[in-house]
Amino acid sequence: MTLLSVNLNAVAQLRNRRDLPWPSVVGLARVVLDAGASGVTVHPRPDERHIRRTDVYDLAALLETEYPEAEFNIEGYPSDDFFHLIDAVNPQQVTLVPDEPGQTTSDHGWDFRGKGNFLTSVVQRLKADGRRISLFCDPDAGLDGVTAAKATGADRIELYTGPYGGCYNDPDRAEYELAALAETARAAHAVGLGVNAGHDLTLANLPAFQAAVPGVDEASIGHGITADALLMGFDAAVRAYRAVLGS
Template sequence: MTAKLSVNLNAIAQLRNRRDLPWPSVRHFGKIALAAGAHGLTVHPRPDQRHIRFSDLAVLRALIADEFPNAEFNIEGYPSDHFIGLCLECAPHQVTLVPDDPAQATSDHGWNFMQNRDLLKKTVERLKKKKMRVSLFADGDASQEQLRAAAESGADRIELYTGPYGACHDDPKAEAELAARLGETASIARNLGLGVNAGHDLTVANLPPLVAQIPDLAEVSIGHGLTADALEYGMAESVRRFRHACGDTI
């Protein structure tokens, strides 16, 4: 099984927002990524719109609907009433719920599923009524008890937070240990009936060991590392490199 690649466009949007200009265009780079074989696009519209703007959502959703009907749109965010309203209006294929505080620079931890049981169950039910797949952001070392609470929410998948794994880029021993731990967490989730996604600080170098530990990994969402590579290789070639790292024979 090959993990599907969803290209996160937040970094492109953040660069655009440095000026009051329409470039670089998230639509344009999203189109390049999809044409190069990315399975989908991911965005995280934060309340302050510091990268993806609310107005980008309809544009990207239309790009997929009109030109890449086999691709998927994934929207990440904290389940506030405003965020849920954006999802209901835009109808993405997948919604990934994250426990972020609005002031956070980036997602840096998974849910406490037991503590947030009621919020997540209510939100998942609301989204699934509209035929959206729901994924919940989870720590890479989440316990069986925590993951059972995630499954009981009705969610379809978890997304493993791989930030600590990505941070071990200069420590092969720690990287191998964390890859194995992520594999164990994925196995617990699988046995509870949850699909497994992964995301955060994944690279062409560290993806293959992760895929080896989680052979049924459904999807990876990658933004920072892929955008950094695009400065050197271009967006299309970077997508192909990451697809290969995911196990795609292309």
């Protein structure tokens, strides 16, 4: 069984097109959690082009008061501002990504060997309150990469599935990407790391991913589920993704 965490960035980005409070990030968080999502994910960026700091505080309050069993996963680069935000809301999971501030979206994992000392200090800092720490990981990191990731003290990796998601019209390339993801996931499990996954996963490509990469703990899905929700509604979209994930 793979748990579903719904990434709400696309909802916030749609809201931010106007100086208006809808669609409501908190309101749709309620919808996805009522539909059985295990939690919600946000990736606040310095320019607040989608998730705002106020959203993070509002969601933390929602989960604490109405959904105490749900998980809050906050993604981001470990800047001083990010540390302050994590300390303020204390999410159950922190996913560290190596993004530059102006990146449109995450597009690569950490260099675990080259950034090992840096990541070790960051992981130690963030795990002070018993939080789970996940590190964004390239699909072809392999045994050497995940061994270095494990050495930082992290609990999980999050497989970057963007290259696989981009193969929607190239089945041969998709098979290649799935093989790389499967190898890295096996290596992560072998060294004692949990495995999350996220980026461009959809109802169409999830079944093959689930078959090729067993043992994924959690999938964080935002763009695809939001696109499907435009057609079927968020409640139905969440239930459809949960069915594919077996959760």
